Amino acid sequence: MQVIEREELDRLIGLLAGDGYEVIGPTLRDDAIQYGPVRGIEDLPAGWTDEQDGGHYRLRRRDDRALFGYVVGPQSWKQYLFPPSQTIFRARRDADGLHMEPAPVQAPKRAFLGMRACELHALAIQDQVFTEGPYVDEPYERRRGSIFRVAVNCGQAGGTCFCVSMETGPRADRGFDLALTEILEGGRHYFTLEVGSDAGQAVADRLSASQAGEDEHRASMAATEAAAAQMGRQLDTQDLPALLMGNLEHPRWDEVADRCLSCANCTMVCPTCFCSSVHDSADLAGSEAVRERVWDSCFNQAFSYIAGGSIRSTPVSRYRQWMTHKLATWHEQFGTSGCVGCGRCITWCPVGIDITEEAAAIRATDQRRKRRDG
Amino acid sequence: MSARPRDPMLPRSYRIESVESELPGGEVFSWTLRPRGGELEVGQPGQFNMLYQLGIGEVPISISALGEDGTLIHTIRDVGGVTRNMAALSAGEEIGVRGPFGTAWPVAAAEGHDVLLVAGGIGLAPLRPVIHHVLANRERYRRIFLLYGTRQPADILFRKELERWRGRFDIDVAVTVDRADASWRGDVGVVTRLIERGGFDPRNSIAMVCGPEVMMRFAVMSLERRGVPARQIYLSMERNMQCAVGYCGHCQYGGHFICKDGPVFPYDRLEPLFDVREL
Ligand SMILES: Cc1cc2nc3c(=O)[nH]c(=O)nc-3n(C[C@H](O)[C@H](O)[C@H](O)COP(=O)(O)OP(=O)(O)OC[C@H]3O[C@@H](n4cnc5c(N)ncnc54)[C@H](O)[C@@H]3O)c2cc1C
Ligand code: SF4
Numbered sequence A: 001m002q003v004i005e006r007e008e009l010d011r012l013i014g015l016l017a018g019d020g021y022e023v024i025g026p027t028l029r030d031d032a033i034q035y036g037p038v039r040g041i042e043d044l045p046a047g048w049t050d051e052q053d054g055g056h057y058r059l060r061r062r063d064d065r066a067l068f069g070y071v072v073g074p075q076s077w078k079q080y081l082f083p084p085s086q087t088i089f090r091a092r093r094d095a096d097g098l099h100m101e102p103a104p105v106q107a108p109k110r111a112f113l114g115m116r117a118c119e120l121h122a123l124a125i126q127d128q129v130f131t132e133g134p135y136v137d138e139p140y141e142r143r144r145g146s147i148f149r150v151a152v153n154c155g156q157a158g159g160t161c162f163c164v165s166m167e168t169g170p171r172a173d174r175g176f177d178l179a180l181t182e183i184l185e186g187g188r189h190y191f192t193l194e195v196g197s198d199a200g201q202a203v204a205d206r207l208s209a210s211q212a213g214e215d216e217h218r219a220s221m222a223a224t225e226a227a228a229a230q231m232g233r234q235l236d237t238q239d240l241p242a243l244l245m246g247n248l249e250h251p252r253w254d255e256v257a258d259r260c261l262s263c264a265n266c267t268m269v270c271p272t273c274f275c276s277s278v279h280d281s282a283d284l285a286g287s288e289a290v291r292e293r294v295w296d297s298c299f300n301q302a303f304s305y306i307a308g309g310s311i312r313s314t315p316v317s318r319y320r321q322w323m324t325h326k327l328a329t330w331h332e333q334f335g336t337s338g339c340v341g342c343g344r345c346i347t348w349c350p351v352g353i354d355i356t357e358e359a360a361a362i363r364a365t366d367q368r369r370k371r372r373d374g
Numbered sequence B: 001m002s003a004r005p006r007d008p009m010l011p012r013s014y015r016i017e018s019v020e021s022e023l024p025g026g027e028v029f030s031w032t033l034r035p036r037g038g039e040l041e042v043g044q045p046g047q048f049n050m051l052y053q054l055g056i057g058e059v060p061i062s063i064s065a066l067g068e069d070g071t072l073i074h075t076i077r078d079v080g081g082v083t084r085n086m087a088a089l090s091a092g093e094e095i096g097v098r099g100p101f102g103t104a105w106p107v108a109a110a111e112g113h114d115v116l117l118v119a120g121g122i123g124l125a126p127l128r129p130v131i132h133h134v135l136a137n138r139e140r141y142r143r144i145f146l147l148y149g150t151r152q153p154a155d156i157l158f159r160k161e162l163e164r165w166r167g168r169f170d171i172d173v174a175v176t177v178d179r180a181d182a183s184w185r186g187d188v189g190v191v192t193r194l195i196e197r198g199g200f201d202p203r204n205s206i207a208m209v210c211g212p213e214v215m216m217r218f219a220v221m222s223l224e225r226r227g228v229p230a231r232q233i234y235l236s237m238e239r240n241m242q243c244a245v246g247y248c249g250h251c252q253y254g255g256h257f258i259c260k261d262g263p264v265f266p267y268d269r270l271e272p273l274f275d276v277r278e279l
């Protein structure tokens, strides 16, 4: 572990830009922390924090000048690697027949500054979906291959966070190039620095850093321990897939579906949701068309449409699909949970539906037990 | 790892060599397709291709037969937006094809067994290449049954072929209709009644079932009642498909992706989910 002073972070941003990376990090925009281009530390939301709860998000002033004193906002890094809309190919018909040209892939070099531990896990989960199956999503793979990851460990947790339950945070343990922990102590403002890859080492070598002393090391660990002790939510994951799949007809699904608006916000803000649809648009003559892949959500009724009607025509079935996918069937598909405990779906749900509360409600009234006993 | 497959989202151009109307009015039609340049990517019975029409859209369609000399045959029912537009295309035009995708019918595993092919409606098309295969390799199989149910006599697909198969003594062909008309001399009722008749050795049978989900549900019940074990019953499942390669999420069925883990599944893998509505 090493230490860099606050001003050295500015140099890190400059170094990455000098290496050809577009540096993207947290910025203040439209009353929320949102990712955007960062040219120096003056672009970071110094002195701000966020207040989050079910259906509630508000920025507040801090009484210090911390640069990373908040948790995750409505966006996730997935928008850069799996864009909300992308062209797959262009098709043209002429006298020779039909021609299809793949769309050129834009894979700019980007440095993600301020990735949280849960977000690193979400990235690893999307890597699995898009690059570790029988087929590889090449545009994703190319964009993914061009990023540099600067993690920032959480020194405080948000009101809807539960990464401790999901074992995805608050301290980044892998999957980063560099990891920082911000410390404000006795008038000093510095970061501890950990290196997670050769690319990270090559950048760290050019920073003016000192070896972390015992106190600095302790302060760094204490920061994430404090966050771990502050989780706004928790989720009991013990036997969770079997619990949910054994309760597919539980009355709780009807109850939550009465509140659910099927707005799909939860899937749009979720850093692991990967669903998309493909659409065609043709010119008026019908001889040229563009095929586009856009984010979609299992909350949309058309999502499960087959000739004759939608398979999941009721909100009950759609809410159940979402939650069982996140917490149960994802394990079957990819060997991990599909939820990293970032809390976004709780915060950005207009009616404050809470995945942890729903899982707890089903656990409290497990119908398998009732069936066995009765 | 083996060499990476080509971009799975990019179709290749295929020429429609001929169009055959399978039902009066062309509600169901077959295309014989040939790739423009390059070899046909030969699929196996049960696998499907994504067929793309410029500016209209793309639909998953099972292989209906492997034609002669490097052609591919698909049989399509006009049910909506894309398939209606496809019905209007004529020979000589080109469409996009990507695939083949998905799992195949267990034609090798069925060797040495009685083979029960249970089809409902358009579900006969995905089973047709199995019929071709087992008849071409007749000595490898024991008794073969084709049990086919359709709405009414006018909807019977592949009539000429059915007549030919009926004329052979080494395959039992039974056709039933939901509603008979004056000319119909055959069975009336659901396809499960044909299963109930038996004549096969249940423990030593492999059943392959394709049709609407309700029909498959009843077929499975009948097969199990007759003693065919769940792991020897195979179904071809249908869900919305946008990518066919496992990353659009549309085809999920519980933990299964129908496109890459299916569409053909042994029933024992579906059993825990099969009775849950709207999954
Ligand atoms: C593995 C598999 C094999 C199939 N094999 C055959 C076959 O051999 N012959 C045949 O006639 N039909 C087959 N189908 C069904 C066929 O794909 C649908 O009937 C067709 O997609 C309907 O599209 P449409 O636009 O004409 O209908 P609409 O009802 O207008 O559908 C509108 C849109 O919904 C979507 N959609 C509807 N149904 C499906 C579906 N099942 N899968 C994906 N998207 C869908 C498409 O995007 C479609 O454009 C198969 C389906 C699957 C999943
Ligand atoms: S929860 Fe829904 S939108 Fe998200 S990945 Fe699963 S099926 Fe797709």
Ligand code: SF4
Binding pocket: A266, A269, A270, A271, A272, A326, A338, A339, A340, A341, A342, A343, A344, A345, A346, A355
């Ligand atoms: S399901 Fe909710 S808490 Fe879990 S990763 Fe997605 S947005 Fe975050």
Ligand code: FES
Binding pocket: B240, B241, B242, B243, B244, B245, B246, B247, B248, B249, B250, B251, B252, B257, B258, B259, B260
């Ligand atoms: S069709 Fe896209 S995941 Fe199966």
